[in-house]
Amino acid sequence: MRYPPLLTDFYELTMLAGYFEQGMTRKRAVFDLFFRKNPFEGGYAVFAGLEPALDYLEGLAFRPEELAYLHGLGLFKPEFIEFLREFRFRGTVTAPPEGSVVFANEPLLTVEGDLAEAQFVETALLTIINFQTLVATKAARIVRSAAGAPVIEFGLRRAHGPDGGLSCARAACVGGVCSTSNVQAGMIFGLEVRGTHAHSWVQAFTDELAAFRAYAEVFPAATVLLVDTYDTLHSGIPNAITVARELRARGHELRGIRLDSGDLAYLSREGRRMFDAAGFPGVKIMASNELDEFVIESIRAEGGRIDMYGVGTRLATASGVGGGALGGVYKLVELAAMPRMKVTSDLAKATVPGRKRLMRVYGAGGEMLQDVLCLEQDRLTAGDTVYDPAHPLQRTVLPAGCLLRDLRRVVMRDGQRNEPPEPLFTLSARSREELDRLPPGCLRLINPHRYKVSLSERLHGVRNELIGQLHCREG
Numbered sequence: 001m002r003y004p005p006l007l008t009d010f011y012e013l014t015m016l017a018g019y020f021e022q023g024m025t026r027k028r029a030v031f032d033l034f035f036r037k038n039p040f041e042g043g044y045a046v047f048a049g050l051e052p053a054l055d056y057l058e059g060l061a062f063r064p065e066e067l068a069y070l071h072g073l074g075l076f077k078p079e080f081i082e083f084l085r086e087f088r089f090r091g092t093v094t095a096p097p098e099g100s101v102v103f104a105n106e107p108l109l110t111v112e113g114d115l116a117e118a119q120f121v122e123t124a125l126l127t128i129i130n131f132q133t134l135v136a137t138k139a140a141r142i143v144r145s146a147a148g149a150p151v152i153e154f155g156l157r158r159a160h161g162p163d164g165g166l167s168c169a170r171a172a173c174v175g176g177v178c179s180t181s182n183v184q185a186g187m188i189f190g191l192e193v194r195g196t197h198a199h200s201w202v203q204a205f206t207d208e209l210a211a212f213r214a215y216a217e218v219f220p221a222a223t224v225l226l227v228d229t230y231d232t233l234h235s236g237i238p239n240a241i242t243v244a245r246e247l248r249a250r251g252h253e254l255r256g257i258r259l260d261s262g263d264l265a266y267l268s269r270e271g272r273r274m275f276d277a278a279g280f281p282g283v284k285i286m287a288s289n290e291l292d293e294f295v296i297e298s299i300r301a302e303g304g305r306i307d308m309y310g311v312g313t314r315l316a317t318a319s320g321v322g323g324g325a326l327g328g329v330y331k332l333v334e335l336a337a338m339p340r341m342k343v344t345s346d347l348a349k350a351t352v353p354g355r356k357r358l359m360r361v362y363g364a365g366g367e368m369l370q371d372v373l374c375l376e377q378d379r380l381t382a383g384d385t386v387y388d389p390a391h392p393l394q395r396t397v398l399p400a401g402c403l404l405r406d407l408r409r410v411v412m413r414d415g416q417r418n419e420p421p422e423p424l425f426t427l428s429a430r431s432r433e434e435l436d437r438l439p440p441g442c443l444r445l446i447n448p449h450r451y452k453v454s455l456s457e458r459l460h461g462v463r464n465e466l467i468g469q470l471h472c473r474e475g
């Protein structure tokens with residue numbers, strides 16, 4: 001997929017023109033992309049958007065018509081427009097595998113390259129990673145609430161525009177959603193496309209039974225009937241049972257029904273009882289109607305008998321407390337081999353300078369214990385003391401017998417991917433497996449346990465030293 005180079009904020013171009021005039025374009029720069037708060041006030045995030053981000057970086061090149069547009073703005077010198085003609089991304093990107101479970105304040109992408117290219121890609125990387133990570137996280141929360149019942153993404157009509165709908169379908173898949181109603185996403189990303197029918201289908205016929213019969217005639221092997229247009233228990237389900245009998249007489253089984261209003265726990269229990277009593281235990285019950293992780297949890301807690309969930313609005317718009325947008329940022333952490341840092345009076349908001357590695361610490365059973373940021377040359381082992389970046393007096397010792405793994409790897413060198421893109425089902429399997437290794441308290445929807453992301457002793461020291469130097473300079 002091509003992401004045009006003008007998919008950026010104007011200031012990236014003005015800074016680029018400035019670096020060009022100041023002779024600074026070739027200074028080596030390192031940027032970290034990270035977010036400061038887990039979305040949805042949750043205990044984790046699912047990292048998504050890496051492959052599209054790499055597509056963007058690999059394909060970054062200005063077309064003649066894009067250069068002509070910039071020239072027409074009347075602000076940029078012809079030499080700069082000529083510089084843009086050959087402008088490419090030739091840097092290095094380090095990242096966790098897509099679908100990994102990640103946490104606030106961890107560098108997701110680290111981009112290293114000439115200052116010109118590493119700075120310019122900020123906005124596009126943020127728009128890709130922020131949205132997809134947010135939606136993948138929402139999807140994972142919903143999928144875990146559904147406890148094994150498949151979740152279908154129905155969000156296109158309520159998404160933030162056509163491109164939001166497309167990215168949503170992809171990211172939802174990374175978070176574990178099994179299929180989508182978005183046909184374009186099906187074709188582009190190879191996702192399974194699924195659907196039922198609308199209320200208007202029922203309204204288009206003289207009566208509900210006629211509508212159900214007509215649909216079953218066209219799709220005898222794949223019929224899911226929407227039963228709530230008039231009266232779910234007194235009309236919709238009895239009519240669906242009639243059609244199920246007629247289909248069976250023709251050698252087919254009704255696949256399912258969809259409930260789209262009312263008390264979904266109660267209606268699904270009643271529906272299950274009616275289909276079982278009529279000899280159709282295999283008919284699946286799907287629910288939709290403004291579902292999210294909390295509604296699904298509530299339906300299950302009430303003994304609802306839902307076999308699959310269709311989730312649209314609240315997934316595509318990533319709504320809910322702490323949702324709506326992921327505040328990922330892109331910060332300069334090293335320039336010309338010198339660590340850089342943004343200091344604020346709030347230690348939690350101060351960046352962590354320099355090139356770093358992100359280590360994941362596992363217990364003997366493969367369970368995730370905590371993550372540690374360290375210097376590239378650090379060799380962390382069990383017994384090392386690590387520090388809470390926001391509360392340095394809080395420290396922990398890595399337990400005996402723990403295993404350490406470098407979570408990130410170089411995924412792009414000299415502007416070229418190191419490996420071919422991974423299939424989406426690999427990414428969704430990864431997010432599921434990693435979430436199974438998280439301490440269960442981190443998966444809680446409300447007041448989750450805070451997973452530790454610490455600094456190694458040496459990185460903690462470097463950061464303190466830099467804070468001291470910056471204070472001296474300003475004092």
Ligand SMILES: Nc1ncnc2c1ncn2[C@@H]1O[C@H](COP(=O)(O)OP(=O)(O)OP(=O)(O)O)[C@@H](O)[C@H]1O
Binds near residue numbers: 261263264299
């Ligand atoms: N058992 C349940 N537990 C928790 N929330 C539920 C349950 N059943 C349905 N809901 C949710 O309640 C919300 C509103 O449902 P409500 O019945 O008020 O609306 P509705 O059925 O769309 O109404 P109508 O279509 O008649 O205007 C929806 O978000 C739905 O997902």
Ligand SMILES: O=P(O)(O)OC[C@H]1O[C@H](OP(=O)(O)OP(=O)(O)O)[C@H](O)[C@@H]1O
Binds near residue numbers: 288310314
């Ligand atoms: O509730 P969501 O999670 O957003 O899921 C998508 C919704 O979109 C459809 O409603 P709509 O009223 O647009 O059309 P319909 O006539 O097919 O119900 C569908 O019936 C769902 O209720």
Ligand SMILES: O=C(O)c1cccnc1
Binds near residue numbers: 194288
């Ligand atoms: O196929 C469906 O049932 C569907 C598709 C999009 C939105 N709501 C429902």
